[in-house]
Amino acid sequence: xxxxxxxxxxxxxxxxxxxxLKRVDLExxxxxxxxxxxxxxxxxxxxxxxxxxxxxxxxxxxxxxxxDIVRDYRAARTKIGLVPQELHTxxxxxxxxxxxxxxxxxxxxxxxxxxxxxxxxxxLWDKRKSKIMELSGGMKRRVMIAKALSHEPExxxxxxxxxxxxxxxxxxxxxxxxxxxxSGVTIILTTHYIEExxxxxxxxxxxxxxxxxxxxxxxxxxxxxxxxxxTLNLSEQMTALPEGLAxxxxxxxxxxxxxxxxxxxxxxxxxxPSLLRRMSDLGIGFKDLNTRQxxxxxxxxxxxxxxxxxx
Amino acid sequence: MAFNLHSVWAIYKFExxxxxxxxxxxxxxxxxxxxxxxxxxxxxxxxxMTEIGGIPYGAFIVxxxxxxxxxxxxxxxxxxxxxxxxxxxxxxELLSAPVSAFETVVAYVGAAATKSIVIASIIFATAHLFVxxxxxxxxxxxxxxxxxxxxxxxxxxxxxxxxxxxEQLQVVPMLVVMPMTFLGGAFYSxxxxxxxxxxxxxxxxxxxxxxxxxxxxxxxxxxxxxISLAAVFAFLLICLxxxxxxxxxxxxxxx
Ligand SMILES: Nc1ncnc2c1ncn2[C@@H]1O[C@H](COP(=O)(O)OP(=O)(O)O)[C@@H](O)[C@H]1O
Ligand SMILES: [Mg+2]
Numbered sequence: 257x258x259x260x261x262x263x264x265x266x267x268x269x270x271x272x273x274x275x276x277l278k279r280v281d282l283e284x285x286x287x288x289x290x291x292x293x294x295x296x297x298x299x300x301x302x303x304x305x306x307x308x309x310x311x312x313x314x315x316x317x318x319x320x321x322x323x324d325i326v327r328d329y330r331a332a333r334t335k336i337g338l339v340p341q342e343l344h345t346x347x348x349x350x351x352x353x354x355x356x357x358x359x360x361x362x363x364x365x366x367x368x369x370x371x372x373x374x375x376x377x378x379x380l381w382d383k384r385k386s387k388i389m390e391l392s393g394g395m396k397r398r399v400m401i402a403k404a405l406s407h408e409p410e411x412x413x414x415x416x417x418x419x420x421x422x423x424x425x426x427x428x429x430x431x432x433x434x435x436x437x438x439s440g441v442t443i444i445l446t447t448h449y450i451e452e453x454x455x456x457x458x459x460x461x462x463x464x465x466x467x468x469x470x471x472x473x474x475x476x477x478x479x480x481x482x483x484x485x486x487t488l489n490l491s492e493q494m495t496a497l498p499e500g501l502a503x504x505x506x507x508x509x510x511x512x513x514x515x516x517x518x519x520x521x522x523x524x525x526x527x528x529p530s531l532l533r534r535m536s537d538l539g540i541g542f543k544d545l546n547t548r549q550x551x552x553x554x555x556x557x558x559x560x561x562x563x564x565x566x567x
Numbered sequence: 568m569a570f571n572l573h574s575v576w577a578i579y580k581f582e583x584x585x586x587x588x589x590x591x592x593x594x595x596x597x598x599x600x601x602x603x604x605x606x607x608x609x610x611x612x613x614x615x616m617t618e619i620g621g622i623p624y625g626a627f628i629v630x631x632x633x634x635x636x637x638x639x640x641x642x643x644x645x646x647x648x649x650x651x652x653x654x655x656x657x658x659x660e661l662l663s664a665p666v667s668a669f670e671t672v673v674a675y676v677g678a679a680a681t682k683s684i685v686i687a688s689i690i691f692a693t694a695h696l697f698v699x700x701x702x703x704x705x706x707x708x709x710x711x712x713x714x715x716x717x718x719x720x721x722x723x724x725x726x727x728x729x730x731x732x733x734e735q736l737q738v739v740p741m742l743v744v745m746p747m748t749f750l751g752g753a754f755y756s757x758x759x760x761x762x763x764x765x766x767x768x769x770x771x772x773x774x775x776x777x778x779x780x781x782x783x784x785x786x787x788x789x790x791x792x793x794i795s796l797a798a799v800f801a802f803l804l805i806c807l808x809x810x811x812x813x814x815x816x817x818x819x820x821x822x
Contacts, residue, residue, distance in 0.1 A: 345655075347655075
């Protein structure tokens with residue numbers, strides 16, 4: 257199937273000389289939820305801004321639904337909705353006016369029933385006659401989402417959608433994202449919260465310092481990098497790791513009451529049986545033990561570290 | 568080439584609604600200012616000046632007054648219209664919309680020009696309360712007004728894209744536009760100046776605009792109407808070229 261967004265060899269160097277994107281290649285599949293994951297300053301906003309037409313690419317090519325975003329910008333942009341990272345709203349307009357304006361701006365004929373539906377979905381209908389400046393920050397963000405959806409986009413960009421957002425809006429937003437996906441909308445979100453990518457996305461792209469380090473199915477990524485952590489609750493406090501355990505990379509936690517061992521589930525030999533045998537030989541007892549899956553956060557940290565370390 | 572009417576209409580309506588929020592002040596202000604001008608210039612000074620080139624002084628200043636106001640209003644409204652979204656960040660939406668540069672300019676400049684023409688018309692009507700003004704070439708006068716409103720608004724639009732602070736936004740109208748208009752013969756005929764000064768004045772483009780506009784009222788101006796028209800069109804073309812260049816390069820709009 258043809259990708260809904262195709263990015264090839266995209267670079268961006270700002271006037272300051274800063275290279276924000278380095279030869280990025282990426283294909284987004286129609287109907288998926290794609291999370292672009294990376295720390296602050298990685299180039300996520302730059303990438304989105306280029307696709308949406310706000311920033312000019314230095315080189316490379318992007319198509320949206322087959323339309324070149326520069327040469328055929330009209331057709332490309334008509335398909336795209338954007339909720340930017342920063343809260344930018346008019347002050348004196350009413351909610352209804354500003355959302356209707358957005359629909360018109362994107363070249364669509366008025367459709368009051370559709371606008372009403374969006375406003376209701378976002379719990380904004382009661383506020384439709386309020387001036388935007390009278391709304392809370394959370395409500396303003398809802399307005400920005402409504403504006404982005406006003407022209408029925410097929411591709412929706414959410415730039416750091418939950419940064420500084422309250423629990424209720426977060427929940428509503430995820431509900432909406434799922435509903436949009438059901439109706440066939442492709443969603444690309446950026447985040448530096450791992451849980452967000454983990455919770456929402458079908459695929460995850462990891463970006464760091466302007467480079468797309470990897471793109472994976474989320475589940476495959478989790479499995480591939482499926483590190484687990486074994487925690488042993490020691491019977492007696494330990495002040496230092498004994499010589500006899502030097503073969504394993506262990507860490508003392510909780511003031512010496514816990515021993516942690518990170519292992520890879522895909523390894524032939526995890527080293528756990530031998531570790532436990534050695535501990536019993538040394539007379540180190542434990543009251544309890546548990547293992548847990550590493551979060552994407554830990555995976556990400558190790559990825560970025562490995563990436564940096566290999567240079 | 569396709570023309571995106573919905574988009575242009577959306578921007579135009581948005582801008583006109585923005586003016587609408589201050590409709591009372593924007594409409595009353597010109598009435599009051601015009602009245603003041605007539606009281607000060609028309610009655611106090613005009614009573615001593617009586618006539619310029621056979622035209623009663625009160626009537627003589629009407630075109631200049633209309634132009635002065637159109638100039639300042641156009642620059643103010645058009646520059647603000649594009650500067651505000653740049654300043655507040657809402658410009659992201661315009662930049663990401665399927666709107667061409669041409670459509671953007673038509674919408675913003677069209678809205679600002681509409682307001683300028685409305686205000687100029689109010690001044691024209693107010694003037695009638697004080698003096699008897701006959702318009703020799705009504706169609707030419709309306710066309711000239713439209714042409715100037717569009718040109719001035721284009722100039723304002725350029726200023727709004729160029730400006731990076733509110734100070735810059737205000738400094739151009741204050742330091743450049745006001746003096747140019749005042750020295751452009753809005754309230755006198757340049758024939759009344761000493762010969763040396765008259766030559767200097769001829770380098771002021773506003774002279775040609777005011778003179779041309781005055782021609783549509785009284786059938787004569789300081790310079791020939793053809794020269795005035797050429798000046799307006801030259802000004803218009805320069806503004807169009809600059810706007811075109813700004814959009815092509817993304818000047819101060821896109822990184
Ligand atoms: N207008 C700009 N001029 C110069 N540098 C910029 C500009 N915008 C962003 N940058 C730089 O580009 C890098 C990527 O920024 P950004 O895309 O906003 O990252 P992210 O969204 O991942 O946090 C950062 O180092 C940032 O400082
Ligand atoms: Mg960002």
